[in-house]
Amino acid sequence: MSYQFTLSMIPLALGALVSFAMAFYTWQNRKAIGATSFAIMMLMLYEWEICYIFQLAGTDLPTKLFWDKLMFVGVVATPVAWLAFALEYTRRKTWLTAGRLISLSIFPLLTITFILTNELHQLFWTKIALTYQGGFFLLDNINGPWFWMHALYSYTLITIGMVLFVRALLRWPKQYRAQMTWILLATLTPFIANIIFVFKIVPILIDITSFALTFSAIGLAFALFHHRLLDIAPIARDIVVDGMKDGMIILDANRRIVDINRAAQQMIGLSSDQPHIGKPVAEILSKWPELVQRYRDLLEAKDEVSIGEGENQRWIELTLSTLLDENKSILGRVLTGRDITDRKQAENKLQESEARFRQIVENANDVIYRVDNNGYVTYANPATIRILGYESEKDVVGRHYLELVAPDARAKVRRAYVHQFLSKTPTTYHELPIIAGDGSETWLGQKVQLIQEGGQIMGFQALARDITEIKQAQDALRLARDQALEANLAKTRLLSKVSHELRTPLGGILGYAELLQRNTFGELNEKQQKAASQIIESSDYLATMVNELLDEAQLRSSAATLHETVFSPATLIEQATSGMDILAQKKGLEFFAQVDPNLPRAIYGDDRRIRQIVINLIGNALKFTKKGSVHLNVTCQGDNYWGIQVIDTGIGVPAEAQEAIFEPFQQVHSELTNDNRGIGLGLSITKQLVELMNGKIVVESEPGKGSTFTVLLPIKGVG
Amino acid sequence: MTKPFVLIVEDDPKLNEIINLTLQGDFELETCADGNTAMELLANIIPQIVVLDLHIPGTPGREILTHLRSDKRFWRTRVILTTADNRLAETLHNDVDIVLLKPVSPNQLRELALRISSLQ
Numbered sequence: 001m002s003y004q005f006t007l008s009m010i011p012l013a014l015g016a017l018v019s020f021a022m023a024f025y026t027w028q029n030r031k032a033i034g035a036t037s038f039a040i041m042m043l044m045l046y047e048w049e050i051c052y053i054f055q056l057a058g059t060d061l062p063t064k065l066f067w068d069k070l071m072f073v074g075v076v077a078t079p080v081a082w083l084a085f086a087l088e089y090t091r092r093k094t095w096l097t098a099g100r101l102i103s104l105s106i107f108p109l110l111t112i113t114f115i116l117t118n119e120l121h122q123l124f125w126t127k128i129a130l131t132y133q134g135g136f137f138l139l140d141n142i143n144g145p146w147f148w149m150h151a152l153y154s155y156t157l158i159t160i161g162m163v164l165f166v167r168a169l170l171r172w173p174k175q176y177r178a179q180m181t182w183i184l185l186a187t188l189t190p191f192i193a194n195i196i197f198v199f200k201i202v203p204i205l206i207d208i209t210s211f212a213l214t215f216s217a218i219g220l221a222f223a224l225f226h227h228r229l230l231d232i233a234p235i236a237r238d239i240v241v242d243g244m245k246d247g248m249i250i251l252d253a254n255r256r257i258v259d260i261n262r263a264a265q266q267m268i269g270l271s272s273d274q275p276h277i278g279k280p281v282a283e284i285l286s287k288w289p290e291l292v293q294r295y296r297d298l299l300e301a302k303d304e305v306s307i308g309e310g311e312n313q314r315w316i317e318l319t320l321s322t323l324l325d326e327n328k329s330i331l332g333r334v335l336t337g338r339d340i341t342d343r344k345q346a347e348n349k350l351q352e353s354e355a356r357f358r359q360i361v362e363n364a365n366d367v368i369y370r371v372d373n374n375g376y377v378t379y380a381n382p383a384t385i386r387i388l389g390y391e392s393e394k395d396v397v398g399r400h401y402l403e404l405v406a407p408d409a410r411a412k413v414r415r416a417y418v419h420q421f422l423s424k425t426p427t428t429y430h431e432l433p434i435i436a437g438d439g440s441e442t443w444l445g446q447k448v449q450l451i452q453e454g455g456q457i458m459g460f461q462a463l464a465r466d467i468t469e470i471k472q473a474q475d476a477l478r479l480a481r482d483q484a485l486e487a488n489l490a491k492t493r494l495l496s497k498v499s500h501e502l503r504t505p506l507g508g509i510l511g512y513a514e515l516l517q518r519n520t521f522g523e524l525n526e527k528q529q530k531a532a533s534q535i536i537e538s539s540d541y542l543a544t545m546v547n548e549l550l551d552e553a554q555l556r557s558s559a560a561t562l563h564e565t566v567f568s569p570a571t572l573i574e575q576a577t578s579g580m581d582i583l584a585q586k587k588g589l590e591f592f593a594q595v596d597p598n599l600p601r602a603i604y605g606d607d608r609r610i611r612q613i614v615i616n617l618i619g620n621a622l623k624f625t626k627k628g629s630v631h632l633n634v635t636c637q638g639d640n641y642w643g644i645q646v647i648d649t650g651i652g653v654p655a656e657a658q659e660a661i662f663e664p665f666q667q668v669h670s671e672l673t674n675d676n677r678g679i680g681l682g683l684s685i686t687k688q689l690v691e692l693m694n695g696k697i698v699v700e701s702e703p704g705k706g707s708t709f710t711v712l713l714p715i716k717g718v719g
Numbered sequence: 720m721t722k723p724f725v726l727i728v729e730d731d732p733k734l735n736e737i738i739n740l741t742l743q744g745d746f747e748l749e750t751c752a753d754g755n756t757a758m759e760l761l762a763n764i765i766p767q768i769v770v771l772d773l774h775i776p777g778t779p780g781r782e783i784l785t786h787l788r789s790d791k792r793f794w795r796t797r798v799i800l801t802t803a804d805n806r807l808a809e810t811l812h813n814d815v816d817i818v819l820l821k822p823v824s825p826n827q828l829r830e831l832a833l834r835i836s837s838l839q
Contacts, residue, residue: 503822506821506822507731507803508731510825511741512737515825518825551805582830582831612809
């Protein structure tokens with residue numbers, strides 16, 4: 001083997017070098033779309049070029065033929081790699097299954113087989129010859145039928161690839177077009193060169209495909225480095241535009257469809273099989289002539305349109321925008337449609353529910369209104385207008401709420417609101433007078449609720465009711481109560497006065513009667529003695545009645561408050577019982593008092609009232625006891641209570657009357673009590689006093705044998 | 720033995736007479752019907768018992784009571800209060816020896832007067 005290298009081979013070598021570099025570089029970035037097939041294609045080109053250099057350099061036929069045959073490996077593989085690259089780069093990789101790749105490779109493999117076995121059948125080359133022209137040894141083969149088959153196959157693959165690129169070029173965004181153009185130019189150049197060589201259109205000696213391949217490689221390199229061919233693969237229109245949920249139609253300046261995505265086709269109800277590009281938009285949207293007419297000359301528009309009916313009704317939000325170039329002339333229009341059915345349905349439901357609630361509020365008989373945080377009425381329902389006697393909504397809405405409040409009450413109402421706002425009390429209740437439409441005062445009882453949004457107070461809403469009548473009734477009631485209280489007080493005063501005034505003449509009656517009885521004014525006979533006794537008894541009864549009436553009146557009035565001081569219970573008992581033994585003796589009764597020595601020396605309490613209790617109980621016992629004794633027993637009941645017990649041997653209280661005797665004006669009626677009249681207030685007063693002191697009173701009694709009244713009072717220590 | 724000396728201050732003539740008649744055999748009595756006379760009398764005499772009505776003309780009964788309780792000369796003097804005002808009577812319970820709410824029973828008055836005079 002001998003070779004003859006010439007300077008004319010340098011461009012071929014450079015081309016090979018560039019091809020190899022490209023193959024290497026893209027292999028490094030093989031993750032990029034189409035990079036693998038592009039790298040293989042470059043590697044095959046490299047092989048092609050290297051083999052061609054050696055074929056040219058060879059000076060004898062066997063050498064040349066060896067390299068020529070070897071070269072065809074690259075020659076047959078390049079179109080397949082090219083097609084694979086085109087498919088991958090234009091996002092049709094899925095088409096390129098392993099089976100199809102193998103099928104595509106069958107023909108090239110057959111070609112290689114025929115080339116290697118050409119000596120046997122001359123199907124590829126009918127004649128192999130070496131010529132010497134212009135100082136070069138050149139291979140001058142005559143191509144056989146299979147060569148033309150191979151050529152046809154290769155051109156077909158290359159053409160398909162180019163068509164794919166051209167189609168993509170038309171659709172892709174502008175920024176990808178330069179890149180695509182470079183790829184096409186780079187591909188087209190060797191293709192044309194090859195056609196020229198193969199068909200010997202121009203008589204040239206060397207296969208200029210190699211030069212073309214150099215240009216091609218440089219072109220691709222430019223595409224690669226300048227337009228970052230493989231770094232940023234174009235964002236697939238299919239993925240983005242067809243994958244969009246929103247429908248999109250792009251129109252040119254003549255309102256013809258330039259692009260329409262799948263979502264738009266579905267929304268309109270077009271089949272995706274038919275080509276729509278190029279059709280006038282009016283044809284596609286023929287179902288909505290009104291819309292087309294309206295949008296015809298608009299630059300921008302936004303609408304909500306309904307498509308379909310019943311269950312299939314969809315709501316679409318249409319947006320029209322216009323694409324302008326730098327000179328503000330219309331390039332085209334973009335129509336996008338968004339399916340807003342869900343939102344629309346939610347809105348409708350909200351509207352329905354709002355309408356429902358509005359109806360409730362509007363038809364309510366109560367006053368319902370809203371006020372913003374500056375105090376202006378923003379809403380008032382018809383009841384507000386009606387109840388307040390205004391003409392229309394304008395009389396209320398838009399006014400400051402204080403304007404509606406009666407002048408006298410404004411400051412107070414304002415304070416209440418301010419307090420509620422500051423303290424952020426969610427709800428309050430106020431009663432306030434409102435100036436009605438006719439200038440009269442209407443009282444509202446209203447529940448005021450703060451309106452808060454995200455912690456911010458937006459105002460308040462109130463639910464109110466006309467309480468004018470209730471208010472008037474309340475006022476009347478209050479007046480009646482005051483009058484009653486006053487009358488009651490007057491009654492008490494009168495009773496006090498009357499009983500006080502009665503005491504003095506009673507003193508005269510009782511005094512003279514007793515003096516008569518004691519024969520102060522001379523000896524009395526039996527009848528006179530008896531008459532004196534009757535006078536004494538009657539005046540005693542009258543005195544008791546006066547006392548009881550007075551006590552009752554005082555207890556029922558505001559006088560029934562305790563005046564607590566520190567006192568000695570022993571001293572109190574001594575004072576209260578002084579004179580009791582005299583009264584007892586007068587009736588022939590025995591009286592004695594016993595005080596528990598463990599009783600505290602000092603107790604906190606209302607000593608006057610306690611004295612009154614003791615006197616009442618003993619007085620009562622003396623009154624209802626004919627013979628026997630009355631016994632006072634003051635005891636200590638644990639740490640917390642002390643007891644005042646009055647035990648008599650009197651007529652007793654029947655079990656059924658034991659509760660009633662503590663009611664006012666109740667007495668046990670029996671022949672035994674006939675002589676002991678009273679008006680029956682003593683025990684009632686005693687019970688009231690005991691309860692006022694948080695104590696209790698109980699009675700144990702057996703009729704005929706006697707009664708035991710026990711009062712338990714809490715011990716309030718002195719400390 | 721000398722009878723205990725009692726000063727009766729009572730403006731109502733009937734009650735005054737009753738008290739006089741009640742106490743006469745057992746006590747030495749001095750009677751007046753108004754506060755001023757009572758105060759004049761008390762300047763010269765030291766009674767063992769004063770039967771005092773609160774509602775009297777002239778110097779009020781309360782003032783007489785205060786006078787009796789503040790002057791050391793009267794340290795042994797006992798006071799029996801007679802009144803128709805039960806509330807007032809209650810407030811004065813601790814300042815006097817006995818309170819008798821009107822109508823006063825002559826028998827009771829006599830017994831009590833005898834008892835407190837015998838305690839001395």
